[in-house]
Amino acid sequence: MASQPGILTDWPWKPLGSFKHMTLAPWVVHTIYSLTTSYERDLVYYLILPMLMARIVHSQIWISVSRHRTAQGKNRIVDRGLEFSQVDRETNWDDNILLTGHIMYIVYIILPEIFHHLPLWRTEGVILMVLLHAGPVEFLYYWLHKALHHHFLYSRYHSHHHSSIVTQPITAVAHPFAEVLAYITLFAIPLFVTLFTKTASGASVYGYLFYIDFMNNLGHCNFEFFPKKLFSLFPFLKYLTYTPSFHSLHHTRFRTNYCLFMPIYDYIYGTVDESTDETYETSLKRPNDSPNVVHLTHLTTLDSIYHLPLGFASLASKPQTSKWYLHFMWPFTFGFIPLAWIFGRTFVSERNTFKKLNLQSWVIPRFTKHYLKGKSTSLNKLIEEAILEAESSGAKVLSLGLLNQEEELNEYGQLYIHKFPELKMKVVDGSSLAAAIVVNSIPKSTSQVFLRGNFNKVSLAISNALSKRNVQVAILYKDKLTKLHSRVLKSKVSLTLTTNYDAKIWLVGDGWDEDEQMKASKGTLFIPYSQFPPKKMRKDCFYHCTPAMMAPLSFTNAHACENWLPRRAMSAWRIAGIVHALEEWNVHECGSTIFNINQIWHASIRHGFQPLDIPF
Structure with missing residues (x-):
């Protein structure tokens, strides 16, 4: 919101939330009715809905490409990160497209004659459209934009847009409703002039809308890609088109570079920022970032591609859940x-x-189901390639997330250490911190916990730690108890056999029958020690999330949730790699190796990570 919101700040369909798109339903029904009857409509009318959908897809492509490029670092303009507050402020980026659709439908219904038998192409109309944009539209926008920076209008409207110092494509249309109405009025000048002079065409109408979207997204993408050679061959282009770095300076300096898309009026009126050329050249020379720590994860459900930071921004900023519309x-x-x-x-x-650490999250384009099917050869090849790439990029630590460290797949990463013995980078599976978080989530007064799920490296470390606190670890089946005793004989773990489900603390991992939750007593606390959360089947019980901690406020560019975790929460396996690098531990944590869990717990706390104690 603006610092002092003025009238017509909110969009008219704001109370509808995600159902705002249903406001187009009457127009869609009318279009279908026209198609199925003999009632004749022009092609332009039938193309309105496809045009709206194409504009959304076009903008989403820009969002994904921009986020990917800025994550890599190549040609990045502004180094500051995005935050959840900006993502929330810009979630209504499609309101502009929705409003355009309503206006086009209404204008067509009121003035159908101006759209009647509109040709696909008309050269004189395209030329007139270009001249009208370069003249009246760009000129009037320049002065409107300067007026919006006057204290009265800035505090009531334009400050909302400038709250985003670091821009992304959807920042382009993050404006209050009244401000967008003013912009649409300007953009309507070429459209209505060509329509009323009978020089318009389908190409000029929809092409102009595409041009506006393209240039808006281009100017806010936060990475520079205009080649310097282009301006060397055509020097006049610097007056006819802005670049991402040109407009980025407007968001960091505020009082320069006011143009819409064509800087000519900034040059005429002397408002071009003095550092424009330097910023442009510096951005072009910027290489990819060299990460200090890489967290290697993978896709989970089929819908998880939309929850990535490169996917839908509004979904990525919230814990991953199933959405019906996907x-x-x-x-x-x-x-x-x-x-x-x-x-x-x-x-x-x-x-x-x-x-001072540069951190990156890398994603292997495989889903959880691929790991569960045992495609070990192909998966290990992808993980090995990622490890070697991280090594060549100068990373100090690589942490294995989710199933990339599965025992059956690579023995908690030990396979790669044996295969690449000269590896300088340290590989971390994060088991020690995961165990430490679970142990510190168990109430101090607990005398017994109920262990369900596969007994693995993490649960072994948990059981070892609990035995030192004189906490019994109860196992349900005798044959499993015998098997576990053989594995933990040297660990002196206090294992006991139980025949009931009365324990108030359940430690749950992978490979257990989740229907057993129905046998738990009321008020039972389920604490997962696995990478994946259990299905919540009881409303009268409590559930912790998977082992995680809250990131410090100094952890920048936090604008996406890690899988199902809440905002600014990070999985133990990801944090372990960061702490490993900060402490400069010159050892791997993989295979059977596990650190002192008290040591890594206190190290994490010392670096600002905080316990995530809230049951979900």
Whole structure:
């Protein structure tokens, strides 16, 4: 919101929330009715809805590409990170597209004659459209924009847009309703003039809308890509088109570079920022970032591609849950799977900075189901390639997230240490911190816990730690108890056999029958020690999230949730790699190796990570 919101700040359909798109339903029904009857309509009318959908797809492509490029660092303009507050402020980026659709439908219904038999192309109309934009639209916008920076209008409207110092494509349309109405009035000048002079065409009408979207997204993408050679060959272009770095300076300096898309009026009136050329050249020379710590994760459910930072911004900023409307995305979802399998390679999804460390999250384009099917050869090849790439990029530590460290797959990462004995980078599986978080989540007064799920490296460390606190670890089946005793004979773990489900603290991992929750007593606390959360089947019980901690406020560029975790929460496996680098521990944590859990717990607290004590 603006610092002092003025009238017509809120959009008219704001109370509808995500159902705002239903306001187009009457127009869609009318379009379908016209198509199925003999009632004649012009092609322009039938193309309105496809045009709106194409504009949304076009903007989403810009969002994904921009976030990917800025995460890599190549040609990045502004180094500051995005935050959840900005994401929330810009979630209504499609309101502008929705409003355009309503206006076009209304104008067509009121003045159908101006759209009647509109040709696909008319040269004189395209030329007139270009001249009208370069003249009246750009000129009037320049002075309107300067007026919006006057204290009265800035505090009531334009400050909302400038709250985003670091821009992304959707920042372009993050404005109060009244401000957007003013912009649409300006953009309507070329459209209505060509329509009323009978020089318009389908290409000029929809082409102009595409041009506005393209240039808006281009100017706010936060990475520079205009080649210097282009301006050397055509020097006059610097007056006719802005670049991402040109407009980025307007968001960091505020009182310069006011133009819409064409800087000519900034040059005429002397408002071009003095550092424009320097910023442009500096951004072009910027290489990819060299990460200090890489967290290697993978996709989970089929819908998880939309929850990535490179996916839908509004979904990525919230814990991952199933959304009914994503079922309509199934053509793209199922098309992504074979493409990822054939052409996919690990990609950078997110970047962060913390205490002089450059952090990156890399994603292997495989889903959880691929890991569960035991595709070990192909998966290990992808993980090995990522490890070698991280090593060559100068990373000090690589942490294995989710199933990339599965015992059956690579023995908690030990396979790669044996295969690449000269590896300088340290590989961390994070088991020690995961165990430490679980142990510190158990109330101090607890005398017994109930262990369900596969007994692995993490649960062994937990059991060892609990035995030192004289806490019994109860096992349900005798044959499993015998098997466990053989594994922990040297650990002196206090294991006991139980025949009931009365324990108030359940430690749950993978491989257990989740229906057993129904046998738990009321008020039972379920604490997972696995990478994946259990299904919540009881409303009268409490559930902790998977082992995680809250990131410090100095942890920058936190604008996406890690899978199902709440905002600014990070998994133990991811934090372990960061702490490993901060402490400069010159050892691997993989295979059977596990650190002193008290040591790594206190190290994490010392670096600002805080316990996540809230049951969910």
